[in-house]
Amino acid sequence: MPKSYPHSVRRQISHRLRSGDTVADIATETGISAATLFRWKDQALIDVGARDGVPSIESDELASARARIVALETELALTRDACALFDDQSVVPPKGRSRSSKD
Structure with missing residues (x-):
């Protein structure tokens, strides 16, 4: 390094x-x-x-923007992974009860 x-x-x-x-x-x-x-x-x-x-100021701003993009892309990937866990096919209602029944 x-x-x-x-x-x-x-x-x-x-x-x-x-x-x-x-x-x-x-x-x-x-x-x-x-x-x-x-x-x-x-x-x-x-x-x-x-x-x-490219002046130092602009390259510093560019580096900061690139770091922010990486962070946002990582957050988006995690959000997509979490959403995939909860799609309609993955959630199974408990046995004996339907989703539409009201008690």
Whole structure:
């Protein structure tokens, strides 16, 4: 599983990358892999409009929407399974009584 870094660390490093510090220098100093720093740098360039792509805010909203869709699809599947248990063929009235009898 990828290591997670606090947003404040990512923001500070992204600022340093935009201001001209090299990826190699920051990687050596922080121990964060160069590949991770290059991704952060690319995303920082997208966020400031210097490169085409999806800004962080929009990708966060998209990730949130996808998670909500998965949750709703799971809920729908559970509801369908529960409904299947109670269809007319599955429910059998007790012996000796009909459903329409009134006592």
